[in-house]
Amino acid sequence: MKQMKLFLGPQHPGMHGNASVHLFVDGDIIKRSYLLPGMLHRGFEKGMERKLWVNNISLIPRVCVPEPDINEMAFALGAEKLLGLEVPERAHWIRMIILELARISAHLMSYGGLGGPTGHYTLMYHAHADRNLILDIFEKITGARVYHQYIVIGGVRKDLPEGIDKDINAFLDDLESRYLEYRDLGIENPSVIMRIKDTIMLPAAVVWELGVTGIGMRSSVGKPYDIRKVMPYARYDQVDFEVPTSTYSDARSRIDIKLKELVQSISIIRQCLKKMPEGPVRVKPGHGQSMRWTVPKGYVYSPVESSRGEFGYYMVSNGGTNPYRVGVRGASYPQGLLGIEKYMPGTRIDDAALWVDTMGICSPEIDR
């Protein structure tokens, strides 16, 4: 039969963000596929070179829309490494609370995204409703719902508002009480299982070939390869959490791990709220006016664990008020570009959206 070209995205219920997957299909089997990025390219890396170190805080959250806080964290960590700056103890704990809330929100969004390709929109409505509650908490803490610009070089912008721990705990209790319901709606639901079980496999050998990190890697390799565990930043070495893994990576096991990570994040936030000391939350990275702050010469790569894998900023400073070069390692780069090109062929059309969803592909961080 003749091959036919199909587009998955940029407008498609199974596509996350403005990227397009070009599929060449024979019947409903994909023969060749590739990702066409570039629809969200706004020259972030060039823009960062042209902005001051402080100003960049307002630009970097835009690199990944569903989970902006990891950008701020990676940028701040890198700059602090170059500056040799010690962040106040309380700021570390606040950062962890923010990052874990963001992880829950990103996982919920991605789990809800499963509703698109499988046709279970109830799942999406539930997940987005709960994500909205997290955005409410973010609004109380930072004043903004999506782009918080809260984690800055030297700590966090402002201390937590009074009584926020009650709100956070109430939300966590609520989410935890409905965890089983969530599982029943999605991955325990027989009709969803039939769609996601044994599809879009990712063998361990392929992981190393692609350079996939995060849930994709952990679901396949079966080892706790999580940057929070392997090389802890902030105070992740002082909280107890497990890294869920598996050795059989199909769409279902990856989503299962996502949900298990959600439980771990809940536990981390609770520990943070308990262990968090009082004190200052921010130190100034320089003297005088913030427009004149400089960062010493140096090269640094600062990775953090995002909901999709290793997310890093490569930063070069030449001692000036602006970064000399900032490179963003998007967590979804390997699975988004090489993964779609090499490992999608051979699967069915309707599984393409499952790969995009379960591997966590965020198009703005591929484009930058």
Added chain:
Amino acid sequence: MTNSMNNVEFVKNLVQAEITPLGVETVDRYQVAFVVAPGDVHHLLLKLRNAGWIQLSYLSAVDWLEENKFEVVYIVFNWDLPVYIQVRAKIDRDHPVIDSVLPIYPGAKYYERECHEFFGVCFPGNPDYEKQLILEGWDDIPPLRKDFDPQAYSDRKFPQRVYTADFSVTDEQNTKLTKRQLRKQRAASLRGGVQK
């Protein structure tokens, strides 16, 4: 997974047994950087991959305009011995060619393509490094080079619009206009200082 400085020392010994790096920087206990000659890059990366640094985390370049050099950067990671290794090599800016690392790290394919697109570095050995990836129909020097001026590009590419219809307000009693002017003046007086 021991988290001590010994890991970095181990890496240093490992690298120095293979080649003589031009420079070594220890960033922190999880990261070390080696500046090497462009000829040593592939030998070193192959050794590192065989020693367990199987993940290529990042590949890009830095433009040093004053020295007339490009600095190609490879960042590799080993999950069992958590040390990030930066391997950096400076190549000539007028003739930016370095062999692809595709046979060592298959994941480098798109990184090299992007690096060619944004810096103009050529990677012979990578079958499609010259194809366009993100910038559709780009017609200027690669944009992340330091001598590329986005402002000038945008002025040239998108000429300023000229409006033929006249929408200016002719009413003499227009209080909105005076209010707006006052507001502008106040904002200008508050701003102060010169923004670079």
